[in-house]
Amino acid sequence: MTTLQFQQQQLLLFFSAHVGKWKTTFTAQNLDQILLFSTSNMLVYTKATSGSCYNLFQSQGGGTAQVLEDSAQRLSVFTSNIPASSVFSASDVAILNANGYTTVSISTVFLHTSSTVISYGSVTYAGNSTIQLLTISANYNSIPSFVNCAGRMSGTNETTKFVLTEKAKLLLKKN
Secondary structure (H helix, E strand, C coil): CCCCCCCCCCCCCHHHHHHHEEEEEHHHHHHEEEEEECCCEEEEEEECCCCCEEEEEEECCEEEEEEEEEECEEEEEEEEEEEHCCCCCHHHHHHHCCCCCEECCCCCCEEECCCCCCEEEEEEECCCCEEEEEEEEEEEEEEEECEEEEEEEECHHHHEECCCCCCHHHHHHHC
């Protein structure tokens, strides 16, 4: 999973409206994810679905985040220049590199759906192109607590990476 880096941003409206813990499961990756919103930032915790506790996820590499909208109802962010290795598996990074892409861009939207649900969607693009590599959507449900392993997970852990779809691989070959 990628972690949006907001340390330099003053994103107060959406975060302030959703302070708390929010959980989803990414079934294809066998991964549970917690978003922990405070009034000024978001931390991401992950664990294998079969795991017993969550580790803080730290993204490798940065990117440049541009906040497109920040309201109590919606947070929209476009992040560019993210190292492809922060998002995709090593074999897919090789495919991207062979096609001239060392970075990806991600368009992310969080929506207030109800007092207990935040909807999430993201589209990952090759470099700064319009070639869509990955689309993800999820609903995060409010939870009262979670078990923190008190450890830190490296963003280089291959189990947290996504893989290119066959359609994305075909699109890369056409360009």
